[in-house]
Amino acid sequence: MRELSLNAMDVAQNSITAKATLIRISEKWEGNSLVITIEDNGSGMTKEQVQSVTNPFYTTRTTRDVGLGIPLFKMACEQTGGDFSITSEKGAGTLVTARFAADHIDMTPVGDMDETILLLITCNPDIDFVYEKERDGRGFILDTRELREVLGGDVPLSNPDVADWIRGYLKEQMENRE
Numbered sequence: 001m002r003e004l005s006l007n008a009m010d011v012a013q014n015s016i017t018a019k020a021t022l023i024r025i026s027e028k029w030e031g032n033s034l035v036i037t038i039e040d041n042g043s044g045m046t047k048e049q050v051q052s053v054t055n056p057f058y059t060t061r062t063t064r065d066v067g068l069g070i071p072l073f074k075m076a077c078e079q080t081g082g083d084f085s086i087t088s089e090k091g092a093g094t095l096v097t098a099r100f101a102a103d104h105i106d107m108t109p110v111g112d113m114d115e116t117i118l119l120l121i122t123c124n125p126d127i128d129f130v131y132e133k134e135r136d137g138r139g140f141i142l143d144t145r146e147l148r149e150v151l152g153g154d155v156p157l158s159n160p161d162v163a164d165w166i167r168g169y170l171k172e173q174m175e176n177r178e
Contacts, residue, residue: 003111004036004100007076010069011038011096012120018042020093022128023120027113029135032103033082034110039095045088053086073098080104114170117142118163125158133173140173142166 008025015023020042028035045053053070073096074084080101088094100107117131121144131142144157147166155162 003109004034004073004076004098005111005113005116007069007073007098008036008038008113009116009120011073012040014069015040015042015094016124016127018044018094020127022130024130024132025113025117025120026132027110027134028132028139029102032101034100034102036098036100037095039093041093044090044092044094045086046090050086050088054084070096076100076108079106079108114167114174118166118170121166122158122163125156142169142173 012023012025015038018040020040022041024037024039026035026037026039028037054074055071070086077084077098077100081104082098082100084099085097086094113133117129121129128144128148129142130144133139147157147162151157151162157163157166
């Protein structure tokens with residue numbers, strides 16, 4: 001994939017397929033490293049599945065014989081000298097951690113993570129998302145559970161006005177960090 005935000009979207013889509021009701025996505029810059037985590041409370045995987053999921057010729061889908069999302073994400077980490085891990089427990093969810101050496105010449109562009117998060121939220125209004133972004137000790141958290149509480153259940157997260165507000169909030173948070 002050409003952008004890490006698309007890798008994060010792919011992993012989040014796996015979480016959605018695994019019937020997650022809560023997905024946490026974190027983007028943390030620590031010095032010259034970037035750590036992206038995606039954690040869910042979905043159906044989880046067996047130890048055997050966790051060992052196989054980085055193999056491009058392994059997939060649980062019946063529509064094709066390859067699954068490239070996780071292997072490409074792992075490759076993007078490793079080509080910068082970073083590391084990649086997956087921990088999962090059947091029935092308890094999955095945690096994917098990707099650590100990158102952000103100053104490495106082979107670092108894949110991050111892309112527009114904010115728009116990726118917005119797309120995930122608006123296309124999956126029944127799933128809760130927590131998005132955490134941190135750089136140089138400053139950051140913010142967007143939690144759709146808090147949005148739902150404010151909206152009172154009458155307005156879905158897919159509402160265009162809500163989407164515009166989320167987009168503005170994310171942009172404002174980035175501007176306040178600079």
